[in-house]
Amino acid sequence: MTLIAILAIPLLGALLCWFRPLRKHASSVTMLCSWAVFALVLDVAARVIARGKVVGIPGWFEADGLSALVLLLVSFVCALACVFARGYMRHEHDDGRLSWFYANYNLFAFAMLAVPCLAGPNLTWVAVELVTLFGALLVGFDNTASSLEAAWKFAVLTIMGAPIALFGFFALFWAYHSATGGASETWDGLRLMAGSMNPAVLRFSFLLVFVGFGAKSGLVPMHTWLPDAHSQAPTPVCAVLSGVKTTVPLYVILRFLGVVLASPTARVGNWMIVLGLVSVGIAAFLLVQVRDYKRMFAFSTVEHMGIILTAAGMASQAADFGAVSQILNHAITKSLCFYVAGVILLILSTREIGSVRGLLRISPFAGSALLFCSLAIAGAPPFPIFLSELSILSAGVEGGHKVVVAILATLIVIAFVAILSHVNRMLLGKPETPVLAYALPASCRFTVWAAAVPVLVLGVYIPAPVHSLLQLAAHQLGGR
Amino acid sequence: MIESIGYNVVQVLFVMAFAPLYAGVLSRLKEMVQSKRGPSILQPYRDIWKLFHKDEVLSDQTTWIFRVTPYLAFVMPLFVTILIPVLTDYPLVFAFMGDMLAGGFFLGVAGFFAALAAVDTGNPYGPMGASRTRMVGFLAEPVFMIVFFTVSFVSQSTIPYIVQQKWVVNAGAFFSPAHVLLLIAFLMLILAEGGRIPVDNPSGHFELAMIDESKGLEFSGRGAALMKWGGEMKFLVLTCIFLNVLVAPWGLAHGHTVADVLVAVPQILFKIFVFSLVLIVVETSLAKLRLFRISEFLGAAFIISVAAMVTSIFPGG
């Protein structure tokens, strides 16, 4: 029942935001809904940890370790982002547009929450498409030339993935149906039957889904929409897009990977490693020459998606654990990065790295937050991303992927240096032009603090429930 | 044996007799669609008759090529006629002398000499038309080849009679994508080779825009008549290949009696009439392409023919 409530609440929220008398309070309504969802998801996660699985309607809505992890991340980031939006969107728009924004935001959250809850692959496809559509509307919300351009690129490139992935799901259904002769199709059923499905069809369908949804999660060469969308969308949307929207299609790919790995003959791991490395490599070199700090964080998302993919392709237990913890750490850290970027944008109203100097003097709060989050996202030692990257690399060495590990480590170092040299430029030095004092909205300040807490905590200590959730998820990923 | 030779002669006579009529019907229909009255459908006969009774003027600058060309242009389509099913659906005596490729060669010889003759005259428009025809020819050649390959993949033969049997017997093959694509590619070829509208305007009189017609400008009297008649026969032969071999292999004589063959004549004529209606629709709904767009048109034909080949090679086609 909780699963259905999780999906119903954002829908209700979207309706309420449209409801005329409540339009003024759209922001509060959204916050209320998001936090209620977050609370319910915590409950679901607790039950998943205890029992391994939560069933809403058998065969329709089910949640296991991997889906509970994604649910947790989506609801957490969405809940914080709408707090941030309250302060960020305050002066920009009139009530009508704002309520439209929040209604859309709720629908966006609904679609993202639906993806991990659904048990059947075909409806998962529908949910992923809805994510894309509402995402496109949110990216183009500002209605300026450049935001519409970003929305257009986002829409065309990611929607193009839709029919390709649908083709893959049809092929998957074909393989499943001819193996079972008519059982209804769920991820669990697929995994059980993987051994008796035609491996050629299975590989073919995985290839299509991988290409189709890879475009949606920003993998090279379909990554070009990502920096544009992230630099142009309203900042709270960026946090959601980068932190979890890219993770959601990746979740489907990883789910499917679990099915393919359960089949003894269909081998796909090497594709994943190669494409993952290509993504990391391209992103690392683009990071060197980037000139806009929101785009910088966007490219870092491409990099992290590549790392997760590479880890999943290694297909060992340790690497799977590394991959799921990378998903977790990336989501919480990257959303923090975008909150900080939003704060800087509010203070300085420029996105160019070149025109930001001496941020530490202009605003010690924003400056230190930027230092903190960029160290965290680049993977400096005390932070969680460092831990998960380290565990991926060591899993690779254990699994005998020495060359892969060498390349991956080199690229991660390049990205690290690139991010920190840009940030260094922004933080230090003297401000070139005097900047007007800007009163930062309390909600923005609160969001940054609140988002920093898990980043700080997970770096030094992984609580037992989180650890067991990660292990459950890694287990799901491995197809074992 | 004797009867087989006889039917072959009947086929040749059929093509000779009805080629001008076909041209006349086409031009009349086209004028009617354009709300004009148009010439009588017998006008091509009258033209040929008139030209035969005029004196022939031969420039003393020309060589034997110019003199030989009209005869070649007249004879080559007739050679093709004895290779293809025009009236009967069983192979006649010369049927195995050459396949569709041989037919292409015969028509190619005629085209080659026509081009040489056009250059031979020294008339400025002739070489221009010749080079343009060659351009269309170069672009059309690969399509022809691919069409033949596809046909041979499907029916294991390029002898027109055997190919024709393939489509009649097997309805599944008739509707297969390979066949449909082949038809469209071949129709585009006929339009190009016959100098019909998206490629060339047969009724145009503006020398600079001509492709096919300008090659024959210097011919007069008997030469002009033979060129004209040969061109009309070439188009009829192409139509016959298209209709009797590829599209609608029905209505051909099946029996071996003279009556059977004679009954086939009106049936074939009816088929050709229906095809000319289709042709008119195509021609009036399209505009003539600029010269450099012709490569696109034939490129599209090429693509379609290769697609046909691909779908026929791989399983399921």
Add this chain to the structure above:
Amino acid sequence: MPSSIPDALNTLCGGLILISAFAMVAVRQVQGVTRFFVAQSVLLATSCFLLAYSQHSMDLFALGLITIGAKVVTIPWVLRRLLPSEFYERREINQVINIPTSLLLSLLLAIFAEFLVSPMVNAAHNPVISLNLPIGLACLLIGAHSLMARREAIPQLIGILAMENGTFFAGIAIAPQLPIIAELAIAVDVALIAVVVGLLTRNIQETLGTTEAASLDELKEEVAE
């Protein structure tokens, strides 16, 4: 080789669908692209009905109706309502790659599609699958290609929808037993895609005064001067 008449007619639809995919690449006018898309959708629906008849499947029949409703009626109508008519009179003179090259590339894609599915088709021993799967995949790839080669917004959208047509053409053969609820959800989703992208196009037109997606090139990684 297919034996029954519906299957034979289905193969005919398959050939025509492939041709319409090529035609959508070759046509310059926005209007023409739209027309070929509608024609392709009609063919797809016909194919649905034929397979529904030969396999006695209500689901496929419903899918055919949905296709007609969504792609033949609703989407063109919505796009017409949403966008001013000058959209449709536009011509693309400059495409990213010229049309013959574009056609050649689509041909290569079609060959690639045949090549990719041939092992699966050989294993299936089903004439409908062996026809629909390669053609569907070819349409998918050609649609993706035309999406990249086009510069106008509407043809790009139509490219996406043509990709969807290819997917469905393969889908009705390989997954005819797909639950009707999934089919419905997918169809609604397709319609939504069209509406949302149409809305975006209108906003772009209103803000920028053009629908040439190629003019959207403000955002890119600048090279340091």
